[in-house]
Amino acid sequence: MEEHSLSDQSPFETEIAQLLVTTLNLKVEPGEIPPLDPLFGEGLGLDSIDALEIALVIHQHYGYKLRSDDPDNTTIFASLRSLCEAVQKNRTTT
Amino acid sequence: MSKRWLAQRERGNRWAYQFMLWVALRIGRKTARALLYPICTYYVLFSWNASKGIKAFLRRVLQRRVTLKDLFSQYHAFASTLLDRTFILANRRDEFDLNIRDLDILLDRVDRKQGCILLGSHLGSFDILRATGLATRNAPIKLLMHQENAPILNEVLGKLDPTMLDCIIPVGEPDTMLRAKECLDAGGLVGMLGDRPLKDEKVVFCNFLGHSAQFPSGPMLLASILKVPVVLFFCLYRGDGQYDIYFELFAEAITIPRDNRAQGLQEWTQRYALRLETYCQMAPNNWFNFYDFWETDK
Secondary structure, three states: OHHHOHHHOOHHHHHHHHHHHHHHOOOOOHHHOOOOOEOEOOOOOEOHHHHHHHHHHHHHHHOOOOOOOOOOHHHHOOEHHHHHHHHHHHOOOO | OOOHHHHOOOOOOHHHHHHHHHHHHHHOHHHHHHHHHHHHHHHHHHOHHHHHHHHHHHHHHHOOOOOHHHHHHHHHHHHHHHHHHHHHHOOOHHHOEEEEEOOHHHHHHHHOOOOEEEEEOOEEOOHHHHHHOHHHHOOOEEEEEOOOOOHHHHHHHHHHOOHHHHOEEEOOOOOHHHHHHHHHHOOOEEEEEOOOOOOOOOEEEEEEOOEEEEEEOHHHHHHHHHOOOEEEEEEEEOOOOEEEEEEEEEEOOOOOOHHHHHHHHHHHHHHHHHHHHHHHHHOHHHEOOOOOOOOOOO
């Protein structure tokens, strides 16, 4: 499990991972989410209800409103890293 | 369990559907309905898997031995609603005799632009909703559904009314529920079916007709997360062109505590299962889940 250690995540990724774990009541430690693994389907196994909750909590914390008509959605929701990049780019809070 | 009905291959072919469509719309409803007799007899004789599922249901709801006549009645009700779907999509609403109760529950909310989950089931026909005039109210209506289950039928019917496809939110995508939320935010209605788990959806076990069965968790979860009311609807087929349509306020708000989600979810879903049970007893031959509802994947 060496490659899945905390050191893989950037500080911001750890922050978002923490938010995901709390919001979705996940049974993993935030540091154990590999930043490049898929969030949906295989990988973390999230579903679209989870995606909705992620969208709500991200809007609440970072002012970034994820929208279903965003053509980049597949990329945004692909992994923890891509989600974090989208939040960094679009956040309205600092 | 949720994948079993997906695994059942669509019976019937493009040619047969198109022929039925042609008979129905060109020659007439009576002739088309007459053709349902040989078709349903064929299904009673050869569609063993579906018949097994129907029997599992009927035994529990009727509490007696299931006869061939019962099976025929099930297929006939199903085939009749499919045929009626043709007339609805072709905008021939005059073909129907609808007895609609408590539509105001929904219209009041639609007119106030209060988004609301419209929860139906595979008991009866949800297509008939299109004939209630809901769509003329200027509120967006979206339906969460599988598209791949009956691709040929969808293609044939889609040609009758291409706008039908615009109303569908395909399930199983990460942004499925986000789309549902946007529709509700805009004061729209999101139609869901509460008795069949969608692809990869988490399930809740509820007592249904005396035995434990799996129900989808999505409708109650979505309602609790977005704090929107849930209205139930049942469109029961009562014979040639006749439908009894019921609307019922299920909950103004569904509150599920975050730290006890599993239990809260189970309790709300169980409440729904009880309502479904009541309507099943009113029209047992309207049950169109043609797989063993109580069987679980193991």
